[in-house]
Amino acid sequence: MLELDQLVMDFSGFRAVNGCSFRVEEGSITGLIGPNGAGKTTLFNLIAGALQPTSGTIRFLGEDVTPLASHELFHKGLVRTFQIPHEFHKLTALENLMMVPPSQPGESLFSNWLSWGKVKSTEALVEKRAYETLEFLELSHIAHERAGNLSGGQKKLLELGRTMMTDAKLVLLDEPAAGVNRTLLRKLESKIELLNKERGYTFILIEHDMEMIEKLCDPVVCMAEGKVLIEGDFQTVRSNPQVLEAYLGETTGDAA
């Protein structure tokens, strides 16, 4: 579904991603782990079109999408969340979700006058879906709060909620668990599984919570210094000496 080939990203002399290649199969949940500064988020920015790679190619659904901008990739079914929540702070939580569905008739300047009925009926559907999403995320009570006033964890959930407002094919989740409480975390895992099994979403997940990675992800890709260190199922990656040294470090070493 997604193929990365020799991706390189230079930030004026600093090479954040250094020849990164891997494939993501349709229907999988790929875990992306690695130490801070390994280039995971930069890689997400490249895949999602927020950054243009210095060199290398990205293929999505068999098509070369390297030069496409993020809004074009969204329309092809590639949705991402941000590590630091990017909420629309003056919009309510509900509006944050309602703005997501693509090509809403009311987004055209003139249709608000020429085809008001269609705009209104779409709005009703979008609103219903937004309320359902909020309910699932246990955020119904803050539906009409300004998103900027929400807590860090709630913003995180709202990020995830946005990916549920569209019919995505590939979802990039950047640390969805950070700052989210335990009970909700388990619920989040089950929702990701559900979306994966029933709606056929493919996921790539950046996460430092190894429990979540173990539960959800196969395969797991470990990055270090802008490259793929190793790729395989969780146990293989976890027991790899290089991974232990570069990332998981002493704690796991002690346990093992």
Added chain:
Amino acid sequence: MEFLGLVNYALFMAIFIAIYALLALGLNIQWGFAGLFNAGIAGFFAVGAYTSAILTTEAVDGRIGGFDLHFVIGWIGAMIAAALVAWPIGKICLRFRSDYLAIASIGIAEIIRLVIKSEPALTNGARGIPGIPRPMSDIGYMESQVAYLIIVLAVLIAAYVLVERQFNAPWGRMMRAIRDNEDAAKAMGKDVEFRRLEAFIFGAALMGLGGALFAHFNRSITPEAIDPMVATFLVWIMLILGGSGNNRGAILGAAVVWIIWSVSEIATDRLPHEYAIQAKYIRLFLIGLMLQLVLRFRPEGLLPEPLRGDQRSAKGGADH
């Protein structure tokens, strides 16, 4: 006599407030909802004013036009011309981030002013275009002032309804999302560059209309009227003071600032002659001071941006 003078002054003031409110609404589309720092309002104002002047005045030797058309055509033409000028400017400048856009737009407004000043074949140069017809001007002075006020208010109300409806529609929600977080809006599939251009052109068209209303009210337009102080910065102060992101705030801000601006002129004019000219600058100081106070104590303006979802969700939320 004294009473009539006061009435006349009030009418005069109300017409100006309505024209400025139109400019502030245009700026609210650009800044309040799309986050575009346009510091070149005077440029679009000028394009609108001159376009309508050229379209509606009687034919004169030595310059283009006039075409002696109906004033409604002149005003529509003013909006179209301002939009057409805004299109290439937006195409080039909207790639800049906010403060760079401000610098670029000041420069473009100055270019427009200089072109107007130095192209006699187009705009009659520094002497300006006189004899712009004013609708309903053949019915006595006071009546015609009242009639013009009614026309201007009708235009303002129409513009307000139009803008307000766009803002409450998904279009407005999308624009506010783009303003709040450009990267997230892109990641959610919104074509940020195109949408910004849309808002920029929409706002510029209203500014052009404001210019046309001004020119027809004054019956003439000269390059002096396109002073960035009164045609750009005063409008900015109106919007910030009234409350950017709130259309009623934009109109309220226009009223408050214009009343202070114009009453303070009367006050300084009463001073002895040797002080009167210097005292005029105190008005600039006064406006600046007011802006500082608002930003310090009420940065969101007199009427802050409302929570848009509310009216609808009050009904829709009941069954959840």
